Structures are given as C-alpha cells and as structure tokens.
Amino acid sequence: MTSLAAIRQSSRAQIVLGLITGICFGFLLNKGGATDYNVIENQLLLTDFTVIKLMLSAVIVGMAVFPVLKHYGYANLHAAHGALGSNVIGGLIFGAGFALLGYCPGTVAGAVGTGALDALIGGMVGMLIGAGIFAEFYPALNAGILNRAPLPAVTIPELLRTNTVVTVVLLEAGMIGFLLLLEYAGL
Amino acid sequence: MVMFGFFTQSVWSPYLAGAGIGILSCLALMVADRPLGCSTAFVKARGLIGKIINPEKTEKMAYYQDIVPKVDWAFMIIPGIIIGAFLSSVLSGTFHLIWVPALWGSVFGDDAVLRVIVALAGGILLGFGARWAGGCTSGHGISGSIQLSLASMITAAFFFAGGIAVALLLYRVIGVAIP
Numbered sequence: 001m002t003s004l005a006a007i008r009q010s011s012r013a014q015i016v017l018g019l020i021t022g023i024c025f026g027f028l029l030n031k032g033g034a035t036d037y038n039v040i041e042n043q044l045l046l047t048d049f050t051v052i053k054l055m056l057s058a059v060i061v062g063m064a065v066f067p068v069l070k071h072y073g074y075a076n077l078h079a080a081h082g083a084l085g086s087n088v089i090g091g092l093i094f095g096a097g098f099a100l101l102g103y104c105p106g107t108v109a110g111a112v113g114t115g116a117l118d119a120l121i122g123g124m125v126g127m128l129i130g131a132g133i134f135a136e137f138y139p140a141l142n143a144g145i146l147n148r149a150p151l152p153a154v155t156i157p158e159l160l161r162t163n164t165v166v167t168v169v170l171l172e173a174g175m176i177g178f179l180l181l182l183e184y185a186g187l
Numbered sequence: 188m189v190m191f192g193f194f195t196q197s198v199w200s201p202y203l204a205g206a207g208i209g210i211l212s213c214l215a216l217m218v219a220d221r222p223l224g225c226s227t228a229f230v231k232a233r234g235l236i237g238k239i240i241n242p243e244k245t246e247k248m249a250y251y252q253d254i255v256p257k258v259d260w261a262f263m264i265i266p267g268i269i270i271g272a273f274l275s276s277v278l279s280g281t282f283h284l285i286w287v288p289a290l291w292g293s294v295f296g297d298d299a300v301l302r303v304i305v306a307l308a309g310g311i312l313l314g315f316g317a318r319w320a321g322g323c324t325s326g327h328g329i330s331g332s333i334q335l336s337l338a339s340m341i342t343a344a345f346f347f348a349g350g351i352a353v354a355l356l357l358y359r360v361i362g363v364a365i366p
Binding site for chain 2: 109
C-alpha cells in the first residue's frame with residue numbers, strides 16, 4: 001500500500017496515469033457506442049437504450065468492486081454532501097445542455113476523436129465558456145443557491161440506515177432487473 | 188488474430204464496454220484517489236487560458252483556489268479520451284470528419300452553422316450545469332453511484348430528466364413544427 005501512496009503523490013506518475021485512464025475511457029466509450037450523437041440523442045428520445053445499458057453495467061460492476069477496495073484500504077470514499085439547490089438545478093441545466101449538444105463532457109471529447117467537428121467547435125469550446133461563466137459566478141452561487149436544501153445524508157445506507165452490503169445487493173438486483181426488463185421489452 | 192479482430196469491431200456489447208468502464212472507474216479511485224470525472228478538466232483548461240489572457244484576475248478567483256488550473260491527472264483525462272476514441276474509431280474504420288450528425292440533419296437540415304450554434308449553446312449549458320451540480324455523467328452518474336452517493340444518484344436522475352424533456356421538446360415539438 002505504500003507503493004499506492006507513492007503513485008498517488010508523484011505528480012509525474014499522475015499525469016501519465018491520467019492520460020492512460022483517459023485513453024482507455026475513450027476507447028471503451030467509442031466501443032460502447034456512446035461517442036455517437038445519434039446514439040446519445042436517441043437515448044434521450046427514449047428510442048435507443050445503449051447509453052443506459054452502458055452506464056448501468058459500469059455501475060453494476062463498480063458498485064460490487066468498490067466496497068471491497070474500500071474495506072481493504074485501497075480506495076477512499078469521495079462522496080460530497082449534496083444539496084437540492086446544487087444537484088437538482090445543476091442537473092436540469094446540465095440536462096438541457098446534454099440534449100442540445102447531444103454529448104456529455106466525456107463523450108464530447110470522445111466524439112472529437114471520431115472526427116465530429118460539431119463536438120469540437122461547438123461542444124468543447126462551449127464547455128470552456130460555460131465552466132468560465134460558472135467560475136465567475138461561483139462566489140455568489142456558493143453563498144446561496146448551491147447550498148440550499150442540503151440532503152439529509154451523504155450515502156444511501158446512511159439515509160436508509162441500512163447495512164452497506166444489503167444496500168448494494170438490493171441496488172444491484174434492481175439494476176439487473178431493469179436491464180433484463182429492457183431486453184425483455186426488446187429495447 | 189482473434190484478439191485483433193475484437194479491437195477492430197466498430198461496437199462491442201454495451202454491457203461489455205460498460206463493465207470495462209466500471210473496472211476503470213475503480214482503478215481510478217485506487218491509483219489517483221479521485222472519481223473518474225470529465226468536467227473538472229474543462230475548469231482547469233479554462234483557468235489555464237485565463238492565466239494567459241488575464242493572470243491577475245484569474246489568480247484571485249475563488250473557484251480556481253478550489254479547482255487549481257494545472258496539468259494533472261484530472262486534466263489529462265480529456266486529451267486521453269480524444270486519443271482513445273480516435274484509436275478505436277481508426278481501428279474499426281469508423282473515423283469520419285462530420286459537421287452535422289445524421290439525426291440532426293434529418294430534422295434540422297445540413298446547415299453546419301446552425302448545428303454549431305446549437306452545439307455551442309448546449310456546450311455552454313453543459314459546462315455551466317456540470318459545475319453547478321458538481322460533476323458530470325461519469326463523475327456523478329458512474330463513480331458517484333458506485334460509491335452509493337445520494338447526491339450523485341439524484342444528480343444523475345436530473346441529468347436524464349432535463350435531457351429527456353429538452354430532447355423531446357427539440358425533436359417532437361420544434362422539429363415537427365418547422366417546415
């Protein structure tokens with residue numbers, strides 16, 4: 001575990017690992033079909049369920065692995081204490097952008113890699129402008145709306161006062177059941 | 188050769204690619220001690236641009252104290268994704284330079300200027316909204332959900348609620364009304 005700490009602290013190793021992680025992520029997003037405007041927009045129009053299948057598979061696998069890593073000290077919890085003012089309103093603004101652009105912040109970069117110029121000139125430039133506008137208004141937003149209506153808990157087990165293992169099993173069953181239902185419905 | 192054929196396929200089962208992304212998100216939490224997110228990189232890049240065009244103002248801005256504009260793990264994710272998707276699409280022969288996606292073109296026409304203007308507006312809302320919500324589809328939607336984060340699951344639900352509402356408005360209302 002000392003070596004893990006050494007890797008985390010080496011800024012040079014982190015730059016290389018970030019690039020490698022990104023390359024793997026971009027490769028998988030493309031192979032999963034999620035760097036294509038048509039696939040993403042059709043997900044939002046509820047006529048193609050590739051994106052949800054991809055995301056839920058990632059969550060199903062990761063949710064089973066993460067508690068093990070955490071238990072043995074290989075990973076830490078990185079969950080922020082949210083608020084409805086931040087998560088609901090921010091989520092809706094993001095959603096509007098998601099539908100207009102047809103890509104999200106990761107898949108917009110993936111689409112650029114496949115040659116989508118609307119993702120480069122429109123999407124990536126727009127993201128830089130949007131992030132800059134947020135940085136400009138951050139002090140005022142952070143003093144008000146972002147912290148409005150704080151959530152009662154950080155994690156689901158904390159909210160429901162349930163055991164982590166039980167929560168994971170129930171959520172996994174729910175997600176697998178949903179995917180089976182999609183397949184059964186021919187979607 | 189069987190292995191190589193696998194990499195030249197244009198798409199894999201979304202379940203397989205998704206499982207790979209789940210493993211990758213866990214590896215990121217291990218080696219970088221960070222969730223695998225994509226919107227932070229845009230803040231860092233914007234801060235780096237700000238440092239060139241207006242260094243005094245950028246240095247003082249509170250948001251860049253929280254998210255330091257520098258080239259690090261989180262920053263490198265975006266160039267990495269571009270390279271990874273480029274490699275994948277070149278291997279499978281699906282790399283094409285396009286301005287207007289097919290679905291957009293079928294409803295709103297092949298005018299690249301209109302598409303770029305709407306994409307730019309979408310990009311601005313996406314960048315602004317991601318930072319307002321504190322993460323994106325991968326940071327909240329995948330890495331946050333993996334960690335059973337309540338805030339992340341709520342956020343991901345509203346990404347799709349907002350996205351579905353606006354996409355339906357765009358294609359089923361506006362797209363039908365235009366001549």
